[in-house]
Amino acid sequence: xxxxxxxxxxxxxxxxxxxxxxxxxxxxxxxxxxxxxxxxxxxxxxxxxxxxxxxxxxxxxxxxxxxxxxxxxxxxxxxxxxxxxxxxxxxxxxxxxxxxxxxxxxxxxxxxxxxxxxxxxxxxxxxxxxxxxxxxxxxxxxxxxxxxxxxxxxxxxxxxxxxxxxxxxxxxxxxxxxxxxxxxxxxxxxxxxxxxxxxxxxxxxxxxxxxxxxxxxxxxxxxxxxxxxxxxxxxxxxxxxxxxxxxxxxx
Ligand SMILES: [Zn+2]
Numbered sequence: 001x002x003x004x005x006x007x008x009x010x011x012x013x014x015x016x017x018x019x020x021x022x023x024x025x026x027x028x029x030x031x032x033x034x035x036x037x038x039x040x041x042x043x044x045x046x047x048x049x050x051x052x053x054x055x056x057x058x059x060x061x062x063x064x065x066x067x068x069x070x071x072x073x074x075x076x077x078x079x080x081x082x083x084x085x086x087x088x089x090x091x092x093x094x095x096x097x098x099x100x101x102x103x104x105x106x107x108x109x110x111x112x113x114x115x116x117x118x119x120x121x122x123x124x125x126x127x128x129x130x131x132x133x134x135x136x137x138x139x140x141x142x143x144x145x146x147x148x149x150x151x152x153x154x155x156x157x158x159x160x161x162x163x164x165x166x167x168x169x170x171x172x173x174x175x176x177x178x179x180x181x182x183x184x185x186x187x188x189x190x191x192x193x194x195x196x197x198x199x200x201x202x203x204x205x206x207x208x209x210x211x212x213x214x215x216x217x218x219x220x221x222x223x224x225x226x227x228x229x230x231x232x233x234x235x236x237x238x239x240x241x242x243x244x245x246x247x248x249x250x251x
Contacts, residue, residue, distance in 0.1 A: 010187055013132045016143045017125060017186035021179035023147040027154020028172035031162045043226030044235055045159035049113075050219035051239020052156045056149075057211040059247050060120070063127075064204030071198075075205025076212075083116065083210040087217070099166075106164045109218055113160045116214050117153060117178040123203030125182035126196050129189025133197075148250045150179055152243060160219070 064072030090108050099107035124146055132139030154175030161171045189196040223232045 006191075009132075009136075010190060013129060013139065013190045014183050014187050016132075016139065017128050017183035020124075020128065020143055020147040020150055021121075021176055021182050024150040024154040024157075024175040024179040025172040027151045027156070028158040028162075028168050028175050030155070031158055031168035031171060042163040043223050043232065045163050046219045046223035047227065047232045047235035048239045049156040049159040050215045050223060051236040052152050052243050053211050053219065054215045054236070055240045055243035055247070056153065057208040057215070059149075059243075060123075060204045060208040060211070064201040064208070067198075067201035067204075071201035072205035072208075075202035076209035077205075078202070079206035079209025079211075080213055082206070083213050086115070087112065102164055109222070110161055110164060110166070112214065112218060113157055114174050114178055116210050117157055118181060120207030120211060121179045121181040122185050123200070123207050124179075125185025126189040126200060126203055128182060129186035129191075130193050130197050130200060132186070132190045133193030145250055146182070149247065152246065153178070 061072060061076065064075065090111065099110045102110060128139070128142055128146060131142035154172070157175045157178060158168070158171040161174060162168065166174075220232070220236070223235075227235075
């Protein structure tokens with residue numbers, strides 16, 4: 001009997017976490033209506049993506065600090081070292097095959113953003129599973145929070161991909177793909193909640209470290225290539241403010 005109850009609950013956790021992944025695809029939907037997002041939009045859209053990601057990173061850091069400052073900082077430093085090494089490795093790679101239709105440089109950038117966003121979803125999946133360990137009500141609340149928070153993340157991914165020639169449906173696919181670790185990690189985290197809980201601040205910090213690096217190494221320089229520093233700064237500031245307001249409102 002107990003085994004059956006546990007199995008049903010585990011399947012439920014998986015399905016709820018899958019729902020959060022699908023929500024990420026909603027972020028690509030605006031591009032169904034905005035047809036002519038050409039390269040000239042790259043400056044502005046990279047600036048918006050930079051603001052959204054910068055703000056999201058600090059959200060992760062503050063969440064991690066709630067569990068433990070030192071573990072969060074260790075995680076963030078590890079995330080930074082990791083992403084720097086990944087970029088170095090990618091530069092040696094001939095051409096990332098998944099974005100075959102792009103130039104080398106664009107394909108590398110597309111792979112980096114999808115990669116970073118996918119990595120940070122592992123931690124969110126763990127957070128989701130752990131929260132279900134604290135009861136169905138807490139779990140449902142966190143599911144909703146992560147699902148809604150995934151929408152601007154899908155938007156950030158699409159903002160980087162679509163001006164580089166990726167269709168809205170493929171951008172939606174990559175957005176959902178980036179959140180697939182959520183259902184995959186939620187299940188083991190729910191079943192082995194006591195093992196996973198102490199690891200959360202490391203994961204939250206790790207994701208934040210990699211994402212902050214991404215903002216300043218990739219998104220901002222790209223934005224500055226295409227638009228004036230003043231415009232980029234204005235857009236980033238407004239995007240940070242919008243994301244902070246959004247994160248507070250969904251809490
Ligand atoms: Zn996130």
